Amino acid sequence: MSVGYQAVGWNRQKKLYDRTLALGVGLYLALFLAISAAVNPNATAETLVIRAFGTGALLLLHVVLAIGPLCRLDRRFLPLLYNRRHLGVTMFGLALVHGLFSLVQFHAFGDTHPLVSLFTANSRYDSLAWFPFQPLGFVALVILFLMAATSHDFWLANLGAPVWKALHMLVYVAYSLVVAHVVLGSLQAETCPLLTGLVGAGLVAIVALHLVAGWRERALDAEHAGDATDGFVDVCAVDDIEPERAKIVTLGGERVAVFRYDDKVSAVGNACRHQNGPLGEGRIIDGCITCPWHGYQYRPEDGCSPPPFTEKVPTYDVRVTRGRVLVRSEAHAPGTPVAPAQVHAMGSRDA
Amino acid sequence: MVHAFELYVAIGIAFAVAFVLRGANRIDPSARTGTWGFRVLIFPGAAALWPLLLVRWLRADSGTGSETP
Incomplete structure (x- = not known):
């Protein structure tokens, strides 16, 4: 890096x-x-x-x-x-x-x-x-x-x-x-x-x-055609995403990697800043999204590589409602912090 | 034609020596702490692409261009 x-x-x-x-x-x-x-x-x-x-x-x-x-x-x-x-x-x-x-x-x-x-x-x-x-x-x-x-x-x-x-x-x-x-x-x-x-x-x-x-x-690359509410698109069920892994969807013409980890869901741009490797085919290692090609890492919460590295990928707003994952189709600038969506709300089994 | 090619290569080799020692540091701050092995590895590319790198180096020195694209 x-x-x-x-x-x-x-x-x-x-x-x-x-x-x-x-x-x-x-x-x-x-x-x-x-x-x-x-x-x-x-x-x-x-x-x-x-x-x-x-x-x-x-x-x-x-x-x-x-x-x-x-x-x-x-x-x-x-x-x-x-x-x-x-x-x-x-x-x-x-x-x-x-x-x-x-x-x-x-x-x-x-x-x-x-x-x-x-x-x-x-x-x-x-x-x-x-x-x-x-x-x-x-x-x-x-x-x-x-x-x-x-x-x-x-x-x-x-x-x-x-x-x-x-x-x-x-x-x-x-x-x-x-x-x-x-x-x-x-x-x-x-x-x-x-x-x-x-x-x-x-x-x-x-x-x-x-x-x-x-x-x-x-x-x-087929555009995801889930229901859109307030700019949020229903992309999949939480259970469709393996723990510490991602599902790749296409929103607004861009591939988005939606990761599930530690009872949370975050979404980032799918292209690694190194050689455009598919981040969504990687997994979470040591709390970071890890590119499957060369191991470049990004924090799921803000799309930034951990210090001292400086690479950044775009982030997306995410919600989890009744077991479904909703992602806003407009990306934030690379490195913008976005609170992860909780899979299970405090005291309940489904948010 | 062959002489032009040989001249291009000769200039490229001379340029690459200066580039790996100083120019790379000017156009890319991450190169300042680069190892000697790194400098050896970028030598052939610097010799081959010297016109492009010369322009980048001159721009970096005059402050008219970004350090990395």
């Missing part, structure tokens, strides 16, 4: 995540190199490295792209999301090794500057089947570099959320370029259709996951 930037805010989960990631990547590279060397004894070491790191990056890129929709579909995938940026930076590292080895192997030993050679060695830009695939990979690598280089929270804070988000949405452009790079390269250089088939299957899986998750999100 926004006090004194560190390189990495290490904790037990992040260490475990990174150890698992490093082990997985190391195992993949070792297995790929060993099997490829056995199957293709004539292949040079450089070629094997290019293929091992390229396919490793491709695999991780699919994992990175799948995590978002998987978490929307099933909360059990949330631990994968927690440190996704380290996955992304690792994926860029693998792609960089692939790119550098390729540049040296194919373009560094002629009279032409390697970068010029990259774009001019194959000039069949008018052919679909023989289109130069290496420049596509280079442009994708530049995008992945920009994403990795701006992955620290400093960049989110200083580029601003809209610019940072737009920059990181370029991952889909990079993915398209990578798919074209691999398919064209595979078709032009190899006779075995295995890699092309796997990339096609990966593309179908990524598109399908995004479509299914998007369909589920549409239902969430």
Whole structure:
């Protein structure tokens, strides 16, 4: 959170995540190199490295792209999301090794500057089947570099959320370029259709996951149509909200997270100030709403992060009447204190 | 074209050294207590985005812009 930037805010989960990631990547590279060397004894070491790191990056890129929709579909995938940026930076590292080895192997030993050679060695830009695939990979690598280089929270804070988000949405452009790079390269250089088939299957899986998750999100964004009284909208029964959890509703075009905790109900804006994580999919930990993505915390009573942190989210007026939760559809300014509604009034079972 | 790219990168690297040591502190108060590891991590981004950051730094020094957007 926004006090004194560190390189990495290490904790037990992040260490475990990174150890698992490093082990997985190391195992993949070792297995790929060993099997490829056995199957293709004539292949040079450089070629094997290019293929091992390229396919490793491709695999991780699919994992990175799948995590978002998987978490929307099933909360059990949330631990994968927690440190996704380290996955992304690792994926860029693998792609960089692939790119550098390729540049040296194919373009560094002629009279032409390697970068010029990259774009001019194959000039069949008018052919679909023989289109130069290496420049596509280079442009994708530049995008992945920009994403990795701006992955620290400093960049989110200083580029601003809209610019940072737009920059990181370029991952889909990079993915398209990578798919074209691999398919064209595979078709032009190899006779075995295995890699092309796997990339096609990966593309179908990524598109399908995004479509299914998007369909589920549409239902969430439907404006809540409960009865409105004095600007208050009946959003659900108290019992519809699990203790220490929230129900997400849409009011006035905005998603609102309605939390139940300690026999009280409070409502705040659903978007975490960090990376727009869904606060309503988090839970109350140590008295604070805790974002499921990266653990940013906010007090339910005023939407403020506990000191010394300074993030704030909007708050909403809440009532509980005859076991129903009513929320005013107009938000207060971020950080405005709002008294929580009591689920059970003093001396009675229902307020 | 290649020379222009190399010039951009060279200026970016020189700028990034100054930015991680002083500029980041000027445009973002939270960077003042940032660790050395943090400064190393933002170096590549500073080298790549130096024209944008130069403008932010100059604005922060002249007091005409907000410190964080």
